[in-house]
Amino acid sequence: MKPTIFGSGAIFKPGINKNLEFKDGLDGYEVKTATPENSWWHRRDELEAYAKSLDPVARVSRKTSFVWGIGALRTFATTIGRTVYFPDNWTFEQAKSCMPHEVLGHVAQFRWAGFFIHPTVGIPLGLFLYALMPLPIFGAWVRYRAELHAETKAWEYKLPRGLINGLQLKARAVRFAKMVGGKQYVYSMPHCWVLRGFTRRAEKVINAVKRRASGQVN
Numbered sequence: 001m002k003p004t005i006f007g008s009g010a011i012f013k014p015g016i017n018k019n020l021e022f023k024d025g026l027d028g029y030e031v032k033t034a035t036p037e038n039s040w041w042h043r044r045d046e047l048e049a050y051a052k053s054l055d056p057v058a059r060v061s062r063k064t065s066f067v068w069g070i071g072a073l074r075t076f077a078t079t080i081g082r083t084v085y086f087p088d089n090w091t092f093e094q095a096k097s098c099m100p101h102e103v104l105g106h107v108a109q110f111r112w113a114g115f116f117i118h119p120t121v122g123i124p125l126g127l128f129l130y131a132l133m134p135l136p137i138f139g140a141w142v143r144y145r146a147e148l149h150a151e152t153k154a155w156e157y158k159l160p161r162g163l164i165n166g167l168q169l170k171a172r173a174v175r176f177a178k179m180v181g182g183k184q185y186v187y188s189m190p191h192c193w194v195l196r197g198f199t200r201r202a203e204k205v206i207n208a209v210k211r212r213a214s215g216q217v218n
């Protein structure tokens with residue numbers, strides 16, 4: 001029943017989303033909390049091989065240091081330079097579904113910030129821009145654009161491969177926009193702005209992938 005909402009297009013009107021409840025997993029992202037037995041950590045090599053298939057320099061690591069013990073940092077995946085850090089309470093499937101965003105998006109962004117020499121070179125400038133430009137909150141345009149770019153790269157990778165469908169992509173756009181405009185991303189930009197950006201981009205990616213697919217058929 002519920003997924004039909006996402007096909008209607010009505011969800012793209014900014015402002016109405018706050019009344020909609022998103023069922024866990026509806027956007028194609030697993031949200032199950034891992035037990036010590038099924039943590040992604042047990043399949044670390046497999047996960048890193050997947051990361052390297054997206055970018056040969058990428059690697060994965062655990063969030064075991066106390067530094068990660070602050071707010072959303074503790075529960076989220078975080079990329080710094082070429083390394084994607086995951087908390088131990090993520091399952092392998094969760095970590096894998098997040099990987100295109102982290103590697104095709106954020107690792108590439110650190111490479112850009114490192115003048116295309118290496119993602120590690122881009123760490124100081126990348127973190128500075130992401131956290132503080134032009135303002136730390138409500139005007140963190142770079143943080144918003146970095147997340148929009150990373151998510152676009154993930155959608156462009158996942159949609160043609162059937163790893164996500166159009167309905168899930170739209171649901172993901174709204175759900176993720178809520179986070180990027182909310183406390184998890186330290187209120188990067190006003191929520192209505194972020195929502196508009198993500199939903200428009202979702203439409204654009206879906207249409208481009210559709211066009212490409214029909215072009216291949218003809």
Ligand SMILES: [Zn+2]
Nearest residue numbers: 101106147150
């Ligand atoms: Zn991100």
